[in-house]
Amino acid sequence: MMHVDSAESAGSRLGAVLSAPRTGVVRLSPAGPWLVTTHADARRVLTEPHLFDFPGDVTRSGDLSGSTGESRSGHTVFAPLAPDQVARGVLTFERELATALDTHDRTRPAEPYDAMVLLRQPVARSTTAAVLGQLDEARRDRVAALVLDWIDALAPVISARRPPGRWRRTRRTEKAARYALEDELAPLIGPEDTPAQVATLLAAGIQVPIAAGAWLLAWLGQHETGDLDPTYAVWETLRLTPPTWITARLTTEEVELTGARVPAGRVVLVSPLLLGRSDDLVPGDDHDRGTFDPDRWQDGLQRPGAWLPFGAGPHACPGRTLGTAQLVHLARWGVDRTIALSENVSIDQSRGILPSPCRFTASRREIP
Numbered sequence: 518m519m520h521v522d523s524a525e526s527a528g529s530r531l532g533a534v535l536s537a538p539r540t541g542v543v544r545l546s547p548a549g550p551w552l553v554t555t556h557a558d559a560r561r562v563l564t565e566p567h568l569f570d571f572p573g574d575v576t577r578s579g580d581l582s583g584s585t586g587e588s589r590s591g592h593t594v595f596a597p598l599a600p601d602q603v604a605r606g607v608l609t610f611e612r613e614l615a616t617a618l619d620t621h622d623r624t625r626p627a628e629p630y631d632a633m634v635l636l637r638q639p640v641a642r643s644t645t646a647a648v649l650g651q652l653d654e655a656r657r658d659r660v661a662a663l664v665l666d667w668i669d670a671l672a673p674v675i676s677a678r679r680p681p682g683r684w685r686r687t688r689r690t691e692k693a694a695r696y697a698l699e700d701e702l703a704p705l706i707g708p709e710d711t712p713a714q715v716a717t718l719l720a721a722g723i724q725v726p727i728a729a730g731a732w733l734l735a736w737l738g739q740h741e742t743g744d745l746d747p748t749y750a751v752w753e754t755l756r757l758t759p760p761t762w763i764t765a766r767l768t769t770e771e772v773e774l775t776g777a778r779v780p781a782g783r784v785v786l787v788s789p790l791l792l793g794r795s796d797d798l799v800p801g802d803d804h805d806r807g808t809f810d811p812d813r814w815q816d817g818l819q820r821p822g823a824w825l826p827f828g829a830g831p832h833a834c835p836g837r838t839l840g841t842a843q844l845v846h847l848a849r850w851g852v853d854r855t856i857a858l859s860e861n862v863s864i865d866q867s868r869g870i871l872p873s874p875c876r877f878t879a880s881r882r883e884i885p
């Protein structure tokens with residue numbers, strides 16, 4: 518059987534964060550960054566913005582919401598999506614996922630699905646419909662395609678080892694894609710929003726759920742789907758492989774956290790992926806917290822989500838209800854099927870975490 522690489526055995530930044538001692542705040546290198554390892558410190562960092570400022574472009578960890586560089590001030594606060602926006606987004610996701618599956622089955626029946634491809638259109642159109650409201654479909658699809666273009670153009674900028682110079686080709690391509698999107702958005706939005714803010718909202722709300730959905734399918738491909746609860750499957754995915762696995766803030770003054778004082782002007786990291794392995798937040802034994810086991814949430818003694826996969830405080834995710842609903846629909850589709858991975862899945866750390874490759878076949882389960 519194919520397998521999904523574990524974050525525990527991954528190298529690079531992911532490995533460094535997961536192997537840090539979990540005793541309080543840890544300095545990862547002499548000048549920082551500092552990593553918080555307790556839930557209490559993580560909450561403080563995210564909910565006390567006067568001490569821990571939201572940086573414009575410091576982690577470049579791949580989360581669009583934190584790394585769109587020039588396009589945002591770093592201080593925009595997004596209101597959570599309203600229930601009618603979420604409802605429209607979910608309906609669109611259900612329709613568009615059915616269409617994407619059908620198109621694949623008709624045109625390439627012999628090929629496995631590629632999760633990162635399969636989910637692009639459904640998520641992009643769903644989030645666009647939710648954010649922009651009633652639009653004719655051609656317009657909605659044009660905006661969704663432009664957001665995907667911008668996300669694709671941002672990828673090499675985000676994953677570059679050093680920030681590419683302003684005039685480098687990757688930067689110019691990214692800028693052109695962003696301007697094309699903003700031009701399309703300008704006549705569609707109200708006076709209280711700017712095209713740049715709405716572009717950021719759309720990009721964050723499309724890139725991250727695509728990655729989360731692909732991880733969900735990867736994990737379902739590793740597990741007997743039969744009696745799985747789709748909601749718990751979603752929480753387990755957001756625990757083991759939260760796409761925004763790390764986020765950063767900058768200290769505005771010297772701050773005392775558990776175990777150490779962090780000087781002013783230092784980067785402090787919060788990692789939902791690390792917190793999702795804590796014995797005080799997650800049921801199970803130390804050796805099994807690295808495995809996908811949705812049933813661990815069944816007894817209801819601990820609350821899923823305490824590891825902050827949607828952040829917390831003023832910059833918490835405004836799209837969490839929509840993101841969760843998209844994933845639960847996908848999980849319902851998945852648990853009705855036998856999902857088989859076509860290849861082993863590795864962890865791509867170039868922007869957030871992505872499953873790569875993530876190809877699979879799906880067949881309807883026989884109901885006995």
Ligand code: HEM
Pocket residue numbers: 580582583593594595598644647648717718719721722723725726729755759760761764765825826827828829831832833834835836837839840841844
């Ligand atoms: C499963 C899906 C999703 C996950 C796991 C997720 C995760 C997150 C996390 C952890 C943050 C906080 C980052 C930080 O503190 O630095 C965040 C912020 C954000 N998310 Fe999501 N998100 C998801 C879906 C969405 C959707 C559907 C939208 C839009 C419709 C969205 C829009 C945003 C925006 C705009 C921010 C930035 C908020 C700010 O900086 O004030 N996200 N998300």
